[in-house]
Amino acid sequence: MPVRAETLVNHFSQLFGEPPQSVWESPGRVNLIGDHTDYQGGFALPIAVPYSTWIAAQLRPDEEIHVYSDYLPDQRVDLPLETVSRLAQKTPLSGLLGFVVAVWDLLGVTTGANILLMSTLPVASGLSSSASLSLALLAALSDLGQRPHDAKTLIHLARQVENVYLGVESGILDPLAIVCGQRDCAIRVDALAEEGQPVSFNYAQAGKSLFIIDTRTPRTLAGSGYHERVKETKEASDILGIPCLRFASDKNIDQLTDPVLKARTRHVIGENQRVQATIEAAERGDWSRVNQLLWDSHQSLSRDFMVSTPVLDETVAWLQDMGVGARVTGAGFGGSVVALGDCEQQADIEALLIRRYQENRWALPRVLTVLRPADGLHKVL
Template identity: 35%
Template sequence: MIDEAATDFEAVHAARPSGVWAAPGRVNLIGEHTDYNDGFVLPIALPHTTRVSARRRTDGRLRLYSAQGDGTTTDVALEGLAPGAVASWASYPAGVFWALAEAGHPVGGADLFVDSDVPTGAGLSSSAALECATAAAVNDLYELGLSAPELALIAQRAENAFVGVPCGVMDQMASACCTDGTALFLDTRTLEQRHVPLDLTAAGLRLLVIDTRVKHDLGDGAYAALRAGCERAAGLLELPALRDLPPADLAPALDRLPGELRPLVRHVVTENGRVLETIDHLGRGDLAALGPVLTAGHASLRDDFRVSCPETDLAVEAAVAAGALGARMTGGGFGGSVIALVEAGHPAVVSEAVRSAFRSAGFTAPVTFTAVPSAGARRVG
């Protein structure tokens, strides 16, 4: 794979790359829409990665090519680079260069060749994988000495301020910091991390990912509106963030809020509780108990946050009916993927049940695969 990446790079940029860096997509076990509310999240990195072959340039230009693109190279000058100057997929790596320069890091130009097997628009953080692979490459090329969490924050800054998606930090932290065989328990306020062992195989379980192939665009305003609603609710409750509302105070707090904000608050508070409940189950080695937690999380995302859709709802219902211990949508919503916790012998059974349900409903056939906790951003060649 490394030799192939170098050959592809040379075909586009007429030189050999200095190296190849990879960063994974992610699935979030639990903790959805909590990160921008200073809450808790529990993602794992996927084995699927975005790979960036790169070398330095001395002329202050950034040249970007994607194997999944339209066959053209994006060529921009780093001097004067500003939000809105680069369109489409190229805005994500360009935003990383911009964010590094804005933070005072001495970065120059580069040639990049991007190749990825992280599904796009599937709620699996393909954008964070691209950002973090780029950040890891530039960190090494220019000997910046930044840590993985620091690179994640740069990547988040790129997506927030350059691309214009007001995401929280979970996706980038997962892509940059996850380790093999663990889930990343992250406090998004303090950025304290704990790698929690997650050996599904030893427990006789598998995590099935169901890509509904319903594409979404978090930059279309819906995500921003949800975040704004949460921030408005926190302000009305005189709290720094919804993370600061104790579960015991939820009911009286809801009475103080306009009706349209109540379900948002209810989801965030109960979802934080589900993350802590999951950590407790993992600590006791009771991985099967995660199933009902996942299903409860989906109901909250569907009914309170209203970010599900008919395809993700059907995938959850069909998976559970076919014997999954629990299931929920993962990611920002409005389409994307569902995760289902299944017994080791049942992924094929559950997958076929979901495909059958989609056929009956006239939906596009979903794509399924099993996920194992994998490593974060690193140099691979």
């Protein structure tokens, strides 16, 4: 169900006895193409999606922190401010408590607060729910403290939450896409420069929709597998004597003797090229070419980078048979598939996937429709 600002304000008022001082919406993001390139200085092409973390917040006159959540009901946080510094030393942190402690510690907040979180964003499905939550908390608390940060600072703070406090070696892509998202645009992420440039990606104008298929397969190996890929690509760039694989070319692949490092490098080089090719194809309205690039990207992620799963591979294959561009998105090892098809294909896509998943006795997928790219992080009230 969509969250409405008045619903959030009313719920907050019922919980805490008065309305919030600040309300923010922090969307999730889906990466159209360009995965596992950002930590090697490469390119990616995400969009902000209309599934979000909503936060309502109010400073307290005392030093008590109270956080309620509609999507993490078992992780309600009631915390004395005096314990934040001690807890912040116990990294890596986890759960909602970890995010709260990280943000209070990073911002140096010296007072308590009442917070209500509501979300339409699926957790652990490759849509960056963690970065969305980090940015919602960072934006709201900065706003309440009358020390609002610019976009670049918020992006770096959100990355610190994950890297320093939560122990996740994530790159710049997720927070940058969420902060810089624009309606009907994708964001061309240059990870080396840590910059994002909006580019037209108006598939709605062509009668198309983006579909995010949450396969409901747990991403149990995502953390360890992600860290392993970071290590492997760094090893490849070190052997090649370059700062990162952003600077590698096809001829460099033959300089590597380890077949695993060859494959990882081949993916990063090809994926960077596919990002630019996708931007150019979308600009000229060549959506058939975009579909082909999505399929090529999935094959590379599955065969060379080995972050796919049988469920993801089959889902992409079934969609490809329908002429729908599709690929695994995010870290992989489970999670979601992103697909680009005609608007009128929505019912057929959902019916096909439900039938196929039932035949395989898999948990039924959830299909989220993105009619157009959404705006990024913004203040609502």
